[in-house]
Amino acid sequence: MIARIRQGLGVYDSAQRRAVVAKRLAQPLCPLVPERAKRSAEERRHQLRTSLEGQSATFIEVARASDIPAAVARMLRSANLPLRVRTGDDPFLRGLPWQTEPALERTTGSAHDDDEVGLSHATAAVAETGTLVMTSGAENPVTLNYLPETHIVVVEDKTMVGGYEGAWDKIRARFGSRAMPRTVSFISGPSRSADIGGQLVMGAHGPRRLCVIFVRG
Amino acid sequence: MSAITSPDFKNNARAALADRQLQRALSEVPRGLAARRGAARAGLPEFEALRDLGRDIKNHTLAHLDLYLEEFERKASEAGSTVHFAATAEEAREIIVRICREAGARVVTKGKSMISEEVGLNARLEAEGLQVVETDLGEYLVQIRGETPSHIIAPAIHLTQEQVEADFRHLHRHLPADRVLIEPAQLVAEARQILRDKFLTADVGITGANFLIAETGSSVIVTNEGNGDLTQSLPKVHIVLASIEKLVPTLEDVSTLIRLLARSATGQDISTYTTFSTGPKRADDPDGPQACHVVILDNGRSELLGTEFQDVLRCIRCGACMNHCPVYTAIGGHAYGWVYPGPIGSVLTPALIGVHSAGHLPNASTFCGRCEEVCPMRIPLPGLMRHWREAEFSGGDTPLLYRLGLKAWAAVAKRPRLYHGLVRIVMPVLGALGRRAGSFRHLPLARGWTRHRDLAAPQGRTFQAQWADRKAGVPR
Numbered sequence: 001m002i003a004r005i006r007q008g009l010g011v012y013d014s015a016q017r018r019a020v021v022a023k024r025l026a027q028p029l030c031p032l033v034p035e036r037a038k039r040s041a042e043e044r045r046h047q048l049r050t051s052l053e054g055q056s057a058t059f060i061e062v063a064r065a066s067d068i069p070a071a072v073a074r075m076l077r078s079a080n081l082p083l084r085v086r087t088g089d090d091p092f093l094r095g096l097p098w099q100t101e102p103a104l105e106r107t108t109g110s111a112h113d114d115d116e117v118g119l120s121h122a123t124a125a126v127a128e129t130g131t132l133v134m135t136s137g138a139e140n141p142v143t144l145n146y147l148p149e150t151h152i153v154v155v156e157d158k159t160m161v162g163g164y165e166g167a168w169d170k171i172r173a174r175f176g177s178r179a180m181p182r183t184v185s186f187i188s189g190p191s192r193s194a195d196i197g198g199q200l201v202m203g204a205h206g207p208r209r210l211c212v213i214f215v216r217g
Numbered sequence: 218m219s220a221i222t223s224p225d226f227k228n229n230a231r232a233a234l235a236d237r238q239l240q241r242a243l244s245e246v247p248r249g250l251a252a253r254r255g256a257a258r259a260g261l262p263e264f265e266a267l268r269d270l271g272r273d274i275k276n277h278t279l280a281h282l283d284l285y286l287e288e289f290e291r292k293a294s295e296a297g298s299t300v301h302f303a304a305t306a307e308e309a310r311e312i313i314v315r316i317c318r319e320a321g322a323r324v325v326t327k328g329k330s331m332i333s334e335e336v337g338l339n340a341r342l343e344a345e346g347l348q349v350v351e352t353d354l355g356e357y358l359v360q361i362r363g364e365t366p367s368h369i370i371a372p373a374i375h376l377t378q379e380q381v382e383a384d385f386r387h388l389h390r391h392l393p394a395d396r397v398l399i400e401p402a403q404l405v406a407e408a409r410q411i412l413r414d415k416f417l418t419a420d421v422g423i424t425g426a427n428f429l430i431a432e433t434g435s436s437v438i439v440t441n442e443g444n445g446d447l448t449q450s451l452p453k454v455h456i457v458l459a460s461i462e463k464l465v466p467t468l469e470d471v472s473t474l475i476r477l478l479a480r481s482a483t484g485q486d487i488s489t490y491t492t493f494s495t496g497p498k499r500a501d502d503p504d505g506p507q508a509c510h511v512v513i514l515d516n517g518r519s520e521l522l523g524t525e526f527q528d529v530l531r532c533i534r535c536g537a538c539m540n541h542c543p544v545y546t547a548i549g550g551h552a553y554g555w556v557y558p559g560p561i562g563s564v565l566t567p568a569l570i571g572v573h574s575a576g577h578l579p580n581a582s583t584f585c586g587r588c589e590e591v592c593p594m595r596i597p598l599p600g601l602m603r604h605w606r607e608a609e610f611s612g613g614d615t616p617l618l619y620r621l622g623l624k625a626w627a628a629v630a631k632r633p634r635l636y637h638g639l640v641r642i643v644m645p646v647l648g649a650l651g652r653r654a655g656s657f658r659h660l661p662l663a664r665g666w667t668r669h670r671d672l673a674a675p676q677g678r679t680f681q682a683q684w685a686d687r688k689a690g691v692p693r
Contacts (some may be wrong), residue, residue: 004304008523009280011280013284020281024277024466103520128486130508141502142505143451164472177434183492184435184495185302190489193355195373197378197381198246198403204354204443205413
């Protein structure tokens with residue numbers, strides 16, 4: 001196949017062509033990043049919130065990480081959901097003062113079909129389009145993103161970036177250059193479909209409800 | 218391969234125009250998508266500049282495709298994937314059958330993949346005794362009806378809600394007969410319940426890929442439903458089926474294309490789920506597939522490299538060209554007679570199945586140019602259709618009468634004095650004959666035109682004659 005491609009292109013395997021490709025891979029180009037992906041930190045939070053809400057997600061802001069357990073419990077009660085969440089082995093989530101919500105039950109591991117609520121911690125959040133960046137692993141198993149009907153995602157202010165390029169910087173910093181976890185998921189709202197009669201319906205196969213808890217401090 | 222009815226395009230189109238269900242389904246959805254694209258484009262001032270950049274990224278990749286493919290294979294293998302190259306549709310089918318057999322698979326779930334339609338994968342897997350379940354809701358609808366997708370991103374765009382309800386009642390007999398299925402939400406919930414079972418029992422999950430990334434060996438899928446994610450995360454084996462032109466160099470390059478894709482396709486700023494997968498699950502992953510295979514298909518594409526049709530390999534399958542096409546929105550996708558409908562199909566289909574079978578498609582265009590105007594990859598679709606028309610003519614596929622007509626026309630048009638002389642005679646005659654009605658309902662040699670509309674009668678004098686008078690100072 002490679003030989004056929006070279007023949008079609010009328011090229012040879014030359015050192016010069018290899019150098020062009022090697023350079024592009026070593027130093028990715030981003031000659032044009034849109035203005036909406038380059039806003040100030042203060043504007044970004046507003047941008048993230050309005051984009052996610054526009055995409056039918058709910059957005060809750062809390063002042064400190066220690067407020068998260070109460071926010072989770074409040075959200076579940078207001079949605080008439082059981083006080084039970086499935087979560088990974090994420091150190092940040094594990095370290096929260098869950099004892100303040102004794103009625104809230106947490107179990108750890110990948111999602112099963114009967115888990116109603118998944119709780120994850122985002123690796124980054126992209127303000128440009130209101131996009132949560134999730135990376136798979138024992139800390140945040142990938143199935144939590146897709147199987148439960150309700151997905152709660154905790155976003156820390158310091159992980160917010162303007163555009164997708166900023167998310168790649170964070171991923172490279174964590175996993176190394178030219179390396180990825182099994183799954184990087186960009187999530188920009190609850191699951192949806194417009195395949196029946198062109199009408200938009202939430203909860204096609206993934207979560208019907210996406211709730212973002214944003215920690216300012 | 219899917220059954221080809223492209224040679225029958227004219228009859229297909231006539232039937233589509235007379236199909237009232239289809240016309241009702243087509244009356245809103247494609248236009249709605251087109252309107253939403255316009256709004257999304259207006260929300261991103263850099264959109265046109267990003268289109269230039271997207272075109273350049275793909276041109277660069279195609280010019281170095283051999284090296285980027287090698288690099289992708291190296292990085293994907295490093296991450297634990299097995300990369301297979303398939304020169305033909307048959308090779309791709311056999312590779313996938315072998316993987317399923319070795320996995321001892323019985324149930325296969327699928328995310329939406331046009332390449333899978335192109336190679337006719339489902340029929341082959343079913344012949345192997347496998348249960349194959351399409352999980353994209355639209356794709357599921359066409360699968361249970363025994364149809365094929367009529368649009369590359371909205372496969373069931375030709376169906377009305379009432380047709381879906383009837384199908385569900387017919388097929389899902391184990392559910393109560395008196396259940397309420399009035400709202401689309403009720404139909405979606407029923408499909409969710411049925412397909413959830415399949416996700417959980419599948420042994421192999423097959424997805425397509427919107428992009429393959431050379432930098433990291435990753436494949437990317439874009440969905441709104443999350444079906445592709447359940448397909449590739451739950452079974453023990455994940456197979457990615459993608460064609461060679463899906464390659465892009467880096468994550469930054471993909472970011473630019475993502476900014477263009479959903480805006481052009483559905484008018485969203487980004488699709489709900491954009492997922493990058495790289496290799497099988499890692500040692501400490503509690504979930505994800507144990508094995509990952511990437512099947513990279515050529516199927517005639519490498520023959521387009523270095524030809525005038527190379528540009529078509531820039532396509533990112535957004536569907537904007539069909540949403541904006543007056544022909545597609547009048548007849549829908551099935552009339553085109555193979556996997557890829559609309560303007561992109563009119564260029565791609567002759568390349569993949571031969572201009573002899575698909576010669577009608579590049580002729581099914583008004584050359585209005587809207588497809589090229591909206592294509593995020595700036596593919597010169599009308600120009601490429603013209604190339605196919607020329608190829609069809611020089612290949613002898615054009616019918617004799619048509620060829621003679623074209624030759625006669627060329628002979629006259631190339632001789633201005635003869636042309637003007639003839640027009641000066643014909644015009645007043647037609648003018649006199651048609652003056653009373655103002656138009657003709659029937660005309661010899663112009664039945665193709667007058668069957669569907671009247672031809673306005675000339676007013677008597679030619680433009681050239683009026684122009685000459687005006688230059689000579691004759692008052693009007």
